[in-house]
Amino acid sequence: MRAPRWTIGRREAVWGFVFISPWVLGFVVFSLGPTVAIIAWGFTEYDILQAPKFAGLENYVEIFTDDEKFLKSLANTAIYVGLLVPCQVVIGFLLAVLVNTKLPLASIFRAFYFLPTIMPLVVASIVWAWVLQPELGLLKFLLEDTMGIPTPRFMVDEYWSKPGIVILTVWSSIGVQMILFLAALQAVPPHLYEAAEIDGAGPLRKMLHVTIPLVSPTIFLVIIIGIINSFQVFTTAFVLTQGGPLDSTLFYVLYLWRKAFVSFEFGYASALATILFFIIMCLTALSFWVSRRLVHYEQPES
Amino acid sequence: MIATLLWLGLVVFGGRAIGDQPTPLGVTSGELLWTIVIAANWILDISGLAWLASPRIPRWGGPRLQRRLASAIRYQLMIGISVLALIPIFWMVSTSLKTLPETYEVEPYLLLPREPQWGNYPFLFTFERFNVLQLFKNTSLMTVFNLVANVGIAAFVGYGFARLRFPGRNLLFLLVLSSLMVPFIVRIIPLFVLFSGNTYILQDQLGQVFSWTIFFESRSWAQNTYLPLVVPEFFGAAGSSALYIFIMRQYFLTIPHELIEAGRVDGASEFAIWRRIVLPQATPAMVAVAILSLQGSWGAFIEPLIFLRKVDLHTLSIWLSSFRSVQGESVIQWQYGMAGGVLVTLPVFILFLLFQRYFIAGISLSGIKG
Numbered sequence: 001m002r003a004p005r006w007t008i009g010r011r012e013a014v015w016g017f018v019f020i021s022p023w024v025l026g027f028v029v030f031s032l033g034p035t036v037a038i039i040a041w042g043f044t045e046y047d048i049l050q051a052p053k054f055a056g057l058e059n060y061v062e063i064f065t066d067d068e069k070f071l072k073s074l075a076n077t078a079i080y081v082g083l084l085v086p087c088q089v090v091i092g093f094l095l096a097v098l099v100n101t102k103l104p105l106a107s108i109f110r111a112f113y114f115l116p117t118i119m120p121l122v123v124a125s126i127v128w129a130w131v132l133q134p135e136l137g138l139l140k141f142l143l144e145d146t147m148g149i150p151t152p153r154f155m156v157d158e159y160w161s162k163p164g165i166v167i168l169t170v171w172s173s174i175g176v177q178m179i180l181f182l183a184a185l186q187a188v189p190p191h192l193y194e195a196a197e198i199d200g201a202g203p204l205r206k207m208l209h210v211t212i213p214l215v216s217p218t219i220f221l222v223i224i225i226g227i228i229n230s231f232q233v234f235t236t237a238f239v240l241t242q243g244g245p246l247d248s249t250l251f252y253v254l255y256l257w258r259k260a261f262v263s264f265e266f267g268y269a270s271a272l273a274t275i276l277f278f279i280i281m282c283l284t285a286l287s288f289w290v291s292r293r294l295v296h297y298e299q300p301e302s
Numbered sequence: 303m304i305a306t307l308l309w310l311g312l313v314v315f316g317g318r319a320i321g322d323q324p325t326p327l328g329v330t331s332g333e334l335l336w337t338i339v340i341a342a343n344w345i346l347d348i349s350g351l352a353w354l355a356s357p358r359i360p361r362w363g364g365p366r367l368q369r370r371l372a373s374a375i376r377y378q379l380m381i382g383i384s385v386l387a388l389i390p391i392f393w394m395v396s397t398s399l400k401t402l403p404e405t406y407e408v409e410p411y412l413l414l415p416r417e418p419q420w421g422n423y424p425f426l427f428t429f430e431r432f433n434v435l436q437l438f439k440n441t442s443l444m445t446v447f448n449l450v451a452n453v454g455i456a457a458f459v460g461y462g463f464a465r466l467r468f469p470g471r472n473l474l475f476l477l478v479l480s481s482l483m484v485p486f487i488v489r490i491i492p493l494f495v496l497f498s499g500n501t502y503i504l505q506d507q508l509g510q511v512f513s514w515t516i517f518f519e520s521r522s523w524a525q526n527t528y529l530p531l532v533v534p535e536f537f538g539a540a541g542s543s544a545l546y547i548f549i550m551r552q553y554f555l556t557i558p559h560e561l562i563e564a565g566r567v568d569g570a571s572e573f574a575i576w577r578r579i580v581l582p583q584a585t586p587a588m589v590a591v592a593i594l595s596l597q598g599s600w601g602a603f604i605e606p607l608i609f610l611r612k613v614d615l616h617t618l619s620i621w622l623s624s625f626r627s628v629q630g631e632s633v634i635q636w637q638y639g640m641a642g643g644v645l646v647t648l649p650v651f652i653l654f655l656l657f658q659r660y661f662i663a664g665i666s667l668s669g670i671k672g
Contacts, residue, residue, distance in 0.1 A: 008566075012466050015572035019462025020474065022455055023547065026537025031481050034492035041491075048495060098380060103373055109380040111658060113387050118654045118661075120601025122619040123643040127394045129626055130636055136406060138393050145408075171390065176665055183666035232485050235603045239623045253487055260491055261608055273488050280483055 041270035092177025117175030460550025553587035590664030
């Protein structure tokens with residue numbers, strides 16, 4: 001029995017803490033702790049077999065002054081994110097508009113577009129490695145052999161390797177963006193369209209002045225998730241190109257992974273990880289700041 | 303209509319005409335492609351026209367013909383895009399049934415195998431380097447553990463955040479969501495150190511506080527185990543745990559407060575309320591979390607890659623990724639890679655077909671993946 005002097009509110013609060021306690025423990029041990037450890041190890045030299053040796057800013061000095069691969073991988077990642085996220089937003093939105101209909105069979109098409117998303121990413125990568133294969137791939141056959149369109153050599157050309165990975169990622173993730181936009185489109189109240197029609201708005205104006213403002217929170221969501229996820233791209237590059245040709249797909253996390261788990265320079269890798277964390281935080285903060293000006297949030301009624 | 307025109311234009315202006323390569327169906331590959339594309343379009347166009355002309359369909363608000371034309375175009379686009387979405391999957395299945403020489407044939411280019419090699423699939427289980435059955439077992443075990451952990455912990459913690467008032471709740475929940483920003487590599491490196499069996503380093507640093515780590519070290523059982531892949535999930539601290547908690551919380555918020563109050567009036571403890579009253583109502587959300595978790599761990603790649611450094615502990619994903627590089631042979635055995643891909647994809651596809659609704663509800667609630 002609980003002690004009677006406990007008020008109902010107090011009792012509820014205690015139970016509240018009981019319910020969230022597993023998460024608190026996990027957060028401290030597996031999220032907060034590691035973050036602190038990573039930041040601390042960033043200032044050390046650490047090869048995991050011996051205790052870390054304090055090295056001051058040595059890692060950071062080396063990263064910023066004497067590490068071409070750092071700059072290269074950062075630039076690669078930035079280009080990749082810059083190519084991928086707009087594609088995801090635009091294609092995802094257009095797809096959602098396309099399937100946002102009550103026509104018969106539309107749900108089957110939705111399921112079709114979602115199938116690639118269900119596929120494990122490693123499988124998708126292997127399949128696309130085969131489809132994009134420069135001599136034997138299906139893409140080359142469909143474009144070049146049957147129609148005479150010159151096909152870029154996606155996996156071996158320095159300039160086409162990143163677009164190749166972008167195509168694969170769009171294919172395998174577009175279902176998620178489609179579903180998100182679809183939910184947003186279906187939440188737009190129909191009376192707004194009716195009002196716009198009475199004002200003489202055509203389909204384009206309805207799209208620009210009704211749909212897009214009301215869907216803008218989802219656009220923002222897709223952009224933020226896109227940035228956070230694609231900045232950490234690893235699997236696709238690891239399977240498809242292993243960083244190659246000429247380091248053109250050496251993305252940041254791939255480089256970090258090599259430093260940590262291939263050459264076991266944990267101090268250096270920790271410094272790199274700290275920088276990555278910092279970049280992602282800044283980009284997220286920036287997106288939130290921009291969104292305050294651009295995103296329209298519907299005022300809840302009553 | 304559109305697709306036919308597009309295809310025609312590309313062929314006419316594209317220079318080289320569609321190939322004269324034979325296919326197993328007796329016609330050339332070009333003719334086959336042509337026939338499929340054009341037949342599909344004809345069927346569509348005719349049925350579209352029939353539909354346009356049919357008088358039985360009720361009038362809609364606007365000009366009728368325009369509306370119907372619009373939906374005909376919509377169908378065309380939807381079909382065209384479906385082809386793009388499904389072609390790689392078709393190619394995977396088709397390649398998985400070819401022989402090795404067939405995968406390397408360019409003249410003629412084989413869209414379908416001459417004779418389906420069903421034997422490719424059983425052959426996968428006879429590899430020497432990888433015991434595929436063991437890999438299936440490993441992956442399933444990990445998936446099941448993670449599923450139980452994720453559903454249980456998300457339902458438990460999510461209820462705390464949704465329905466119990468305590469000071470600092472909103473701030474803490476913000477912390478849950480902000481943990482999504484932590485890059486996975488930041489979590490993995492310390493986890494690797496912790497579980498690598500070299501924990502005496504931690505001991506050196508922290509004095510005797512963590513003397514229990516001697517246990518880890520002496521037995522070294524933490525190295526090369528599934529622990530780092532499973533333990534964080536049981537504390538809601540894995541990569542996507544925050545999203546699962548979020549999904550459950552959002553769902554619990556829709557459960558009427560009166561039910562919980564009624565439980566309290568009856569003198570049930572909060573735990574009993576959660577277990578008896580709230581949980582039975584939350585099945586849809588729990589199924590959604592279960593499916594997302596299942597799909598996530600089934601295809602997990604980087605964590606197994608880092609933590610499991612012995613071949614017999616590997617998961618299916620790691621096995622598949624090894625097909626990309628030549629496996630001691632002179633050529634890549636694409637047909638086995640694709641057959642493996644089919645095997646690994648099949649369970650999640652079936653699951654998707656069975657639980658499509660929950661899948662989509664889960665994703666639109668949380669916006670995860672991708």
